[in-house]
Amino acid sequence: MISAIGRSTLLATSYLGQLGILTAETVTAMFAAPIRWKLVFRQMIEIGARSQIVVAVTGAFTGAVFAAQIYFQFQRFGMASAVGSVASLALFRELGPTLTGLMVAGRVGAAIAAEIGTMKVTEQIDALRSLGVHPIDYLVVPRTIAMLVSMPLLVAEACALGIVASYIVAVPMLGVAEAPFMKKLIFYTHVSDIAIALIKGFVFAMIIVAVSCHEGLKTSNGAAGVGRAPTAAVVISSLAILGMNLILTFGLNAIFPSGQ
Amino acid sequence: MIEVQKLSKSFGSNQVLREVDLTVEEGRTLVVLGRSGCGKSVVLKHLIGLLKPDSGRVLVDGEDVTDLHERKLTAVRRKIGMLFQSAALFDSMSVEGNLAFPLREQGVRDPKEIDARIAEALDMVELAGEQAKMPADLSGGMRKRVGLARTIVGRPRCILYDEPTTGLDPITSDSINHMIRRLQRRLGVTSIVVTHDMKTAFHCADRVALLHEGRVHFDGTVDGLRASGDPIIADFIEGRSGESD
Numbered sequence: 001m002i003s004a005i006g007r008s009t010l011l012a013t014s015y016l017g018q019l020g021i022l023t024a025e026t027v028t029a030m031f032a033a034p035i036r037w038k039l040v041f042r043q044m045i046e047i048g049a050r051s052q053i054v055v056a057v058t059g060a061f062t063g064a065v066f067a068a069q070i071y072f073q074f075q076r077f078g079m080a081s082a083v084g085s086v087a088s089l090a091l092f093r094e095l096g097p098t099l100t101g102l103m104v105a106g107r108v109g110a111a112i113a114a115e116i117g118t119m120k121v122t123e124q125i126d127a128l129r130s131l132g133v134h135p136i137d138y139l140v141v142p143r144t145i146a147m148l149v150s151m152p153l154l155v156a157e158a159c160a161l162g163i164v165a166s167y168i169v170a171v172p173m174l175g176v177a178e179a180p181f182m183k184k185l186i187f188y189t190h191v192s193d194i195a196i197a198l199i200k201g202f203v204f205a206m207i208i209v210a211v212s213c214h215e216g217l218k219t220s221n222g223a224a225g226v227g228r229a230p231t232a233a234v235v236i237s238s239l240a241i242l243g244m245n246l247i248l249t250f251g252l253n254a255i256f257p258s259g260q
Numbered sequence: 261m262i263e264v265q266k267l268s269k270s271f272g273s274n275q276v277l278r279e280v281d282l283t284v285e286e287g288r289t290l291v292v293l294g295r296s297g298c299g300k301s302v303v304l305k306h307l308i309g310l311l312k313p314d315s316g317r318v319l320v321d322g323e324d325v326t327d328l329h330e331r332k333l334t335a336v337r338r339k340i341g342m343l344f345q346s347a348a349l350f351d352s353m354s355v356e357g358n359l360a361f362p363l364r365e366q367g368v369r370d371p372k373e374i375d376a377r378i379a380e381a382l383d384m385v386e387l388a389g390e391q392a393k394m395p396a397d398l399s400g401g402m403r404k405r406v407g408l409a410r411t412i413v414g415r416p417r418c419i420l421y422d423e424p425t426t427g428l429d430p431i432t433s434d435s436i437n438h439m440i441r442r443l444q445r446r447l448g449v450t451s452i453v454v455t456h457d458m459k460t461a462f463h464c465a466d467r468v469a470l471l472h473e474g475r476v477h478f479d480g481t482v483d484g485l486r487a488s489g490d491p492i493i494a495d496f497i498e499g500r501s502g503e504s505d
Contacts, residue, residue, distance in 0.1 A: 033331075123344045124348050129308075129309075129310055129337070130337055132338050
């Protein structure tokens with residue numbers, strides 16, 4: 001039992017170390033080597049533009065369902081007008097960034113790991129290196145920049161659509177008065193709440209791209225390995241996002257206290 | 261041009277290379293023979309820094325490349341082209357894209373020059389006019405040829421061939437063997453061919469090295485290999501496993 005815990009701790013530490021090395025190499029490459037902007041824009045389309053539908057649907061339905069649940073509970077105490085503000089705070093501070101992170105990990109993280117993993121087992125990465133091209137410069141840096149730019153925008157989109165959906169559910173459908181709904185929404189939502197959403201989106205982007213690229217780059221054992229890489233990328237990214245979200249919630253609340 | 265000194269490499273508990281010494285002279289062709297899994301490709305990958313040895317050195321034009329950082333290996337890698345066993349074509353790019361890639365990485369920007377050099381390289385491997393095809397549309401032999409065209413388009417001084425005829429039919433294999441010899445004559449490149457195909461060895465080699473159990477068991481001329489009475493060499497040439505039905 002104790003040796004199993006020790007082994008798991010060692011594995012986790014080693015994995016974190018490998019992610020740290022990859023991240024350090026990526027940041028160094030961003031400054032040491034020319035950035036391939038054509039590849040960055042291609043990845044922004046793949047990661048950002050093509051994730052919009054899934055992120056928009058997730059944000060909108062989460063906002064809608066959340067607004068309905070808040071209304072069902074709050075109307076018993078005559079606080080139905082607080083639906084907008086509660087939904088907005090929940091979306092910006094927690095649901096928007098976390099659910100967007102999980103959706104992007106599933107859609108984009110898996111694709112990154114599968115693509116790089118296939119290149120690894122078919123010797124295409126060795127071919128890149130043999131042609132004097134560093135795989136970090138060619139594969140990891142463009143995906144990292146594209147992800148870091150796209151994720152905060154996707155989070156903002158999910159939150160915005162969630163709030164719009166919460167308005168549609170609360171005001172026209174459930175009959176909450178529009179004026180107090182809007183007044184409380186604007187009064188209780190601060191710039192710091194939006195900042196928290198964007199910071200979380202940025203950190204989750206780093207987790208997804210680092211884990212997915214790492215899983216792709218360490219792929220071995222042919223087709224079986226290529227099959228495992230996306231699964232590992234999605235599972236590890238998702239768990240890391242949930243864990244990091246807890247840390248960020250406490251850390252960012254200390255920096256941006258709620259209600260200020 | 262290339263010198264390998266006391267090269268040793270292990271993967272886990274499996275020691276693949278044991279103090280391997282090899283020398284390849286400028287403009288000559290060395291064929292490295294050996295059974296599958298004996299470490300031939302491992303030797304090749306050390307020559308361009310794709311693998312780092314446990315001990316020993318690799319000298320390219322007198323420069324020790326063993327401990328060079330990945331980014332500093334670029335200059336060495338542009339002198340040496342490698343044809344991978346699977347051809348390793350970039351499957352998201354057309355034949356033209358695959359061949360343009362090394363040129364653009366070398367800083368060639370003029371589209372006319374890029375087109376001309378791609379056409380010239382494809383012509384050398386007898387695939388003129390196939391620029392638009394995707395790797396998925398090519399046969400095994402064609403993929404090898406496109407891989408070879410991508411290797412030579414950057415005009416390297418040395419070409420490494422990793423099992424160039426493996427998985428090909430005898431006719432296509434013969435065609436690849438002729439191509440290796442022809443390119444060596446036309447371009448004057450130094451070549452290192454890793455294979456277990458004796459026809460390739462006899463056709464292409466100026467010198468032959470036989471790897472056995474991680475060591476260089478024989479290093480000499482083709483005639484010397486043929487004339488050797490060594491049972492390990494004889495079994496390899498004749499393809500005898502020593503087993504009976």
